[in-house]
Amino acid sequence: MANNYNFSQDYEIIPPQxxxxxxxxxxxxxxxxxxxxxxxxxxxxxxxxxxxxxxxAVPALITALIGEFKTEKASWICWGAFFITAICGAFAFFFGREQRKIQNKSKEDVIDFMTTIEERYQDLNKTIAQDIIIKSALYGAKGQFIDVTEKISEMIKQNIFVIKSGNELVDGKDPMNNVRKRLTIEYTNNGVAKTLSIPEKESRSIE
Structure with a gap:
């Protein structure tokens, strides 16, 4: 008679801390x-x-090439100084370049990680963008304004919600020289009317 063996094991799911x-x-x-x-x-x-x-190394080389030495030993010393400083200088530049690569790589790693975090919220950003409607956006001062409504609306469609006020919005044109300008945005978010005023060279978030 065959014996049947049943094995069972319970697993405990550890909740996140x-x-x-x-x-x-x-x-x-x-x-x-x-x-x-x-x-x-x-x-x-x-x-x-x-x-x-x-x-x-450069002046040592020039001296070694055109200098008049009283002894051959002095000439060899000059050439030796050139080669030593030139080789050490080349190694220093090499180490500096490698150090810069490491620093840039570390910076890029942080940016990549931040981008990964941003991607988690892409769907949420799309929903927010659908809820925001730009009614008007004017950049300038003292009655001299340029309409940038279309440009701001396009930025919202691209999920860019942090807006910087500046002449870049009007392709470098300055509505009024030597006067600090302001970007005024009138919009609705989920049907609620809002106004955002951003001084020149400053950034604000449309929320």
């Missing part, structure tokens, strides 16, 4: 992303050292 989160507006998010994108390596130590060494 609660975590704290910081709510952040799209304006602040875009600002942070822009700051990260704009990070530049303006004080690379290796490039500075390389410049000094190459700067020392």
């Amino acid at each position: 609660k975590q704290r989160s910081y709510p952040i507006s799209t304006t602040e998010w875009v600002l942070i992303k822009g700051k990260i994108s704009g990070i530049q390596d303006n004080a690379n130590l290796w490039h500075t050292i390389g410049s000094i060494l190459i700067g020392t």
Whole structure:
């Protein structure tokens, strides 16, 4: 007689732990992303050292080529100084370039991660864009305005909700020179009428 064996095992599903989160507006998010994108390596130590060494190598080479030396030893010392400083300078530039690559890669990794987070909310952004209707958008000051309604509407369709006020909205044209201008947007969000006023060179989020 065959024996039947039944095995059973219970699995306990571990619930996710609660975590704290910081709510952040799209304006602040875009600002942070822009700051990260704009990070530049303006004080690379290796490039500075390389410049000094190459700067020392050039006059050493000129002296070795056209200088009049009393002894052959002095000539060899001059050539030696040139080769040492030139080689060390080249290595310094190489290390500086590699360091910059690492820094740029780290910056790009952060931007990619932020973009991944943004993609989670693409569907939500599309819904928001459908709810926002731009009624009018005027850029200028003291009665001199340029209509940018169509341009702002197109930005909303592209899920761009952080708007920067500036001459870029009017292809570099300045409605009034030497006067700080303002972008005034009248729109509805889910049927609610709203007005947003943005001073020149500042950014605001349409919500």
